[in-house]
Amino acid sequence: MTLAASPLAPAGFPDLPPVAGVKLATAAAGIRKNNRADLLVAELAPGTSVAGTLTRSLCPAAPVEWCRRVLDQGDRGARALVCNSGNANAFTGKAGEVSTELTALAVASGLEVPVDSVLVASTGLIGEPMPDEKITAAVPPLLDNLQPSGAHGWKDAAEAIRTTDTFAKGSFAPVNGTDATIVGIAKGSGMIAPDMATMLGFLFTDLAVAPDILQDSLTAAVNRSFNRITVDSDTSTNDTVLLFATGSGSTDPITSTSDPRLDDFQAALNNVTLDLAQQIIRDGEGATKFVAVKVTGAVSEDSAAVIAKSIADSPLVKTALAAGDANWGRVVMAVGKAGQPANRDRLAIWIGPEQVAESGSVLDGYRESVATEHLAQHEVEIMVDVGVGEHQATVWTCDLTHGYIEINAGYRT
Amino acid sequence: MTLAASPLAPAGFPDLPPVAGVKLATAAAGIRKNNRADLLVAELAPGTSVAGTLTRSLCPAAPVEWCRRVLDQGDRGARALVCNSGNANAFTGKAGEVSTELTALAVASGLEVPVDSVLVASTGLIGEPMPDEKITAAVPPLLDNLQPSGAHGWKDAAEAIRTTDTFAKGSFAPVNGTDATIVGIAKGSGMIAPDMATMLGFLFTDLAVAPDILQDSLTAAVNRSFNRITVDSDTSTNDTVLLFATGSGSTDPITSTSDPRLDDFQAALNNVTLDLAQQIIRDGEGATKFVAVKVTGAVSEDSAAVIAKSIADSPLVKTALAAGDANWGRVVMAVGKAGQPANRDRLAIWIGPEQVAESGSVLDGYRESVATEHLAQHEVEIMVDVGVGEHQATVWTCDLTHGYIEINAGYRT
Numbered sequence: 001m002t003l004a005a006s007p008l009a010p011a012g013f014p015d016l017p018p019v020a021g022v023k024l025a026t027a028a029a030g031i032r033k034n035n036r037a038d039l040l041v042a043e044l045a046p047g048t049s050v051a052g053t054l055t056r057s058l059c060p061a062a063p064v065e066w067c068r069r070v071l072d073q074g075d076r077g078a079r080a081l082v083c084n085s086g087n088a089n090a091f092t093g094k095a096g097e098v099s100t101e102l103t104a105l106a107v108a109s110g111l112e113v114p115v116d117s118v119l120v121a122s123t124g125l126i127g128e129p130m131p132d133e134k135i136t137a138a139v140p141p142l143l144d145n146l147q148p149s150g151a152h153g154w155k156d157a158a159e160a161i162r163t164t165d166t167f168a169k170g171s172f173a174p175v176n177g178t179d180a181t182i183v184g185i186a187k188g189s190g191m192i193a194p195d196m197a198t199m200l201g202f203l204f205t206d207l208a209v210a211p212d213i214l215q216d217s218l219t220a221a222v223n224r225s226f227n228r229i230t231v232d233s234d235t236s237t238n239d240t241v242l243l244f245a246t247g248s249g250s251t252d253p254i255t256s257t258s259d260p261r262l263d264d265f266q267a268a269l270n271n272v273t274l275d276l277a278q279q280i281i282r283d284g285e286g287a288t289k290f291v292a293v294k295v296t297g298a299v300s301e302d303s304a305a306v307i308a309k310s311i312a313d314s315p316l317v318k319t320a321l322a323a324g325d326a327n328w329g330r331v332v333m334a335v336g337k338a339g340q341p342a343n344r345d346r347l348a349i350w351i352g353p354e355q356v357a358e359s360g361s362v363l364d365g366y367r368e369s370v371a372t373e374h375l376a377q378h379e380v381e382i383m384v385d386v387g388v389g390e391h392q393a394t395v396w397t398c399d400l401t402h403g404y405i406e407i408n409a410g411y412r413t
Numbered sequence: 414m415t416l417a418a419s420p421l422a423p424a425g426f427p428d429l430p431p432v433a434g435v436k437l438a439t440a441a442a443g444i445r446k447n448n449r450a451d452l453l454v455a456e457l458a459p460g461t462s463v464a465g466t467l468t469r470s471l472c473p474a475a476p477v478e479w480c481r482r483v484l485d486q487g488d489r490g491a492r493a494l495v496c497n498s499g500n501a502n503a504f505t506g507k508a509g510e511v512s513t514e515l516t517a518l519a520v521a522s523g524l525e526v527p528v529d530s531v532l533v534a535s536t537g538l539i540g541e542p543m544p545d546e547k548i549t550a551a552v553p554p555l556l557d558n559l560q561p562s563g564a565h566g567w568k569d570a571a572e573a574i575r576t577t578d579t580f581a582k583g584s585f586a587p588v589n590g591t592d593a594t595i596v597g598i599a600k601g602s603g604m605i606a607p608d609m610a611t612m613l614g615f616l617f618t619d620l621a622v623a624p625d626i627l628q629d630s631l632t633a634a635v636n637r638s639f640n641r642i643t644v645d646s647d648t649s650t651n652d653t654v655l656l657f658a659t660g661s662g663s664t665d666p667i668t669s670t671s672d673p674r675l676d677d678f679q680a681a682l683n684n685v686t687l688d689l690a691q692q693i694i695r696d697g698e699g700a701t702k703f704v705a706v707k708v709t710g711a712v713s714e715d716s717a718a719v720i721a722k723s724i725a726d727s728p729l730v731k732t733a734l735a736a737g738d739a740n741w742g743r744v745v746m747a748v749g750k751a752g753q754p755a756n757r758d759r760l761a762i763w764i765g766p767e768q769v770a771e772s773g774s775v776l777d778g779y780r781e782s783v784a785t786e787h788l789a790q791h792e793v794e795i796m797v798d799v800g801v802g803e804h805q806a807t808v809w810t811c812d813l814t815h816g817y818i819e820i821n822a823g824y825r826t
Binding site for chain 2: 055056057058059060088090091092093094095096125126127128129190191193232233234235236237313314315316319320322323325328329330332333334335336337338339340341342344345347357359360361362400401402404405408409
């Protein structure tokens with residue numbers, strides 16, 4: 001099945017700058033059909049530190065468990081990332097663990113680096129045996145093609161990790177006050193409801209950042225970006241976000257949480273992760289609308305996020321959005337089922353610029369025509385004040401259309 | 414929009430027996446379009462006891478709050494039920510509370526019974542002002558038409574409470590060892606993910622049962638029937654199940670939990686509630702398959718039910734079922750996201766008669782053709798053993814099809 005690009009896709013892949021200390025190469029190893037690129041290796045300079053967030057699924061894929069072990073070693077550093085698409089190596093038992101180890105070993109021996117400095121990620125079908133012999137055969141010639149990162153290499157890398165994505169996803173931000181930059185690529189389109197993790201996202205900076213600080217920065221960024229999106233409420237077995245800091249740039253290392261540059265680094269990281277997360281929503285399976293759901297007046301930010309997700313995950317809200325129907329009663333339903341503190345009789349609702357309800361019932365003079373006009377756009381916003389506190393959160397989602405059914409009734413066949 | 418009957422619909426409405434002590438009448442009050450019946454009153458004999466389970470939504474409709482107050486009075490008894498379709502009287506603020514009270518008052522004064530002995534239920538659109546003047550105008554002539562319950566009256570009653578349902582739902586069971594019977598009617602098709610409650614379900618028995626025993630029996634029955642179904646993971650603002658025991662039959666009252674007839678009563682009640690719950694799934698919006706998801710080997714029955722619901726709620730599992738695709742990898746994903754104890758490396762999966770996986774990976778000799786053949790039927794079963802305990806639960810659901818999108822992108826307009 002070939003999918004047309006999402007109507008919400010950006011105009012094109014961004015022109016991403018090189019990141020010092022990162023070399024890239026891709027290959028068609030034959031895991032995906034039609035000889036499409038399906039293997040990516042990123043070589044990382046000595047001294048690169050790494051941070052990661054991984055799926056909380058209790059049935060995680062073998063490469064997720066591999067990454068967890070590598071990350072748990074602390075600050076031993078990372079020297080390479082290898083990622084295949086076409087096969088998730090999930091629910092593949094002992095054989096899947098061996099496949100992951102063989103993949104890491106092939107890269108480690110080719111680059112002459114420790115095997116536990118190689119991060120591994122996989123995405124694609126769940127439960128199919130992993131054809132690791134195709135990877136180990138493809139790795140040596142691929143390593144010969146490693147090139148310093150740059151616009152062309154980033155685009156190829158983002159293409160190689162796609163599955164049902166209709167466009168490649170990349171983003172970058174300079175770190176203000178330094179010469180450093182952050183570049184990220186990501187994939188994801190369905191099975192998107194990350195929980196303390198995401199689909200695949202790989203971030204690279206030429207800053208040097210101490211591993212514990214790097215991890216805290218990544219966790220903070222992910223919590224307000226990848227963890228605030230949902231396409232279909234389904235959480236993947238393979239969600240992985242990795243952030244590599246090569247230290248190969250000209251900027252001095254960040255080794256203390258009191259370093260004044262840390263705020264700028266966090267801001268740049270937040271920008272890149274949020275842009276990538278929103279690109280995943282723009283490529284949500286079957287999506288025709290990009291939807292921001294903002295909840296205010298909650299008892300905590302977490303509570304606001306749970307209520308916003310309840311709205312964003314509701315099939316009835318999402319089908320109404322697909323139809324451009326200002327069916328705010330379904331928003332009330334979704335607030336009610338969220339199980340979080342909310343005062344029904346103080347609830348207020350906005351659809352785009354139009355206030356629909358206040359104090360728990362429809363507003364006098366509510367103009368449904370204005371709400372409907374807003375919902376006819378590709379970018380829409382729903383806001384709910386739940387009337388019990390001062391905290392807020394925004395979750396991004398897409399509508400639920402015939403396209404979603406079409407794609408997911410046909411993915412395997 | 415007129416919907417064709419679900420392909421999973423029963424052959425016809427069952428021939429329901431009269432229940433002594435219950436009189437019925439319906440009318441077209443003009444709340445629904447096209448002059449369809451939209452108002453039901455059931456008059457109950459003096460001495461009728463009542464039990465109920467209501468939605469846990471934090472944004473409940475006004476009639477739900479009314480019922481909660483009536484039920485909380487304890488054993489004062491019930492003399493009437495009034496239910497309208499076409500308007501849910503949810504998120505209607507103070508005006509909605511007044512509408513509910515006016516509705517109860519109209520019935521109470523016509524029947525000359527206490528207002529707090531009248532149970533009220535509403536179903537239909539959320540957030541629209543309730544046209545209570547149509548109800549209060551329709552009640553007096555309707556009360557003149559009250560007739561002892563019987564096959565014709567039950568069918569009319571079940572028709573009057575329908576909204577997007579494509580068929581009327583009724584069931585009954587005799588209580589073994591007594592002359593008594595239990596009759597139930599229900600409605601529901603979308604916004605179905607009851608949590609300690611359900612869509613509308615009304616149950617009647619001519620037994621006399623003490624209210625506290627009646628409530629315990631109802632709670633037990635609902636927990637394994639209405640609370641084990643899901644169409645779309647969306648929980649209604651109006652879910653209400655009421656069980657009335659008129660005591661008008663010839664059988665002596667049940668006043669003690671050691672009464673030997675209680676087991677037979679519970680068994681009959683379980684049969685009726687499970688039959689009605691499964692009829693709701695057979696009428697799931699857009700459904701083409703009736704799906705039983707059984708989870709075994711869990712640490713508790715509740716844990717098994719949570720895992721089964723995670724599978725039954727997954728849009729990716731449900732779209733695969735719509736396509737008849739034996740995509741068991743999505744089942745693994747849904748087990749993993751449930752957040753309940755499960756041992757990935759001891760997981761076993763069956764699709765109908767065919768075992769797909771054992772010990773955490775695909776079974777040698779798994780025949781996908783047999784699984785696919787099973788999934789081509791209208792009635793399918795998925796079974797998962799999660800390998801950590803001795804407990805099990807079954808949840809019933811339906812597939813997710815273009816029909817669901819079609820119905821819910823058009824319901825209001």
